Amino acid sequence: MIRLPQSLNAWETPGFRDALKLEIEQLDAGLLPLQQGLAVSSYVTERPFQVMILSVREEAGSIQVRAGIFYTGVIAGCSCADDPTPVDELNEYCEVQLVIDRKTAETTVTLLVD
Numbered sequence: 001m002i003r004l005p006q007s008l009n010a011w012e013t014p015g016f017r018d019a020l021k022l023e024i025e026q027l028d029a030g031l032l033p034l035q036q037g038l039a040v041s042s043y044v045t046e047r048p049f050q051v052m053i054l055s056v057r058e059e060a061g062s063i064q065v066r067a068g069i070f071y072t073g074v075i076a077g078c079s080c081a082d083d084p085t086p087v088d089e090l091n092e093y094c095e096v097q098l099v100i101d102r103k104t105a106e107t108t109v110t111l112l113v114d
Contacts, residue, residue: 008105033111037094041073065098
């Protein structure tokens with residue numbers, strides 16, 4: 001379960017977006033749907049990802065956030081000695097919706113597909 005308590009504490013302050021961005025970027029990438037959001041590669045790398053907050057709105061009992069995530073992936077080969085697959089990292093981008101509970105800071109993340 002993802003919890004974003006620092007972001008919840010910063011809600012309705014000028015520093016909310018910065019606090020939210022920082023807190024999301026500190027999450028383990030495995031908690032986010034990055035693998036499902038791959039478009040040009042087949043495996044998410046270990047490199048840090050960057051978050052861009054696109055929109056924020058309050059709904060009954062929750063904070064709704066739309067965020068873009070920039071990250072990298074690779075095309076995984078067979079790892080054979082003669083495998084011609086390059087190991088170059090490819091840039092990836094996906095958008096997610098985060099719903100932060102206003103009482104508990106528990107957060108659900110959903111991949112947005114256009």
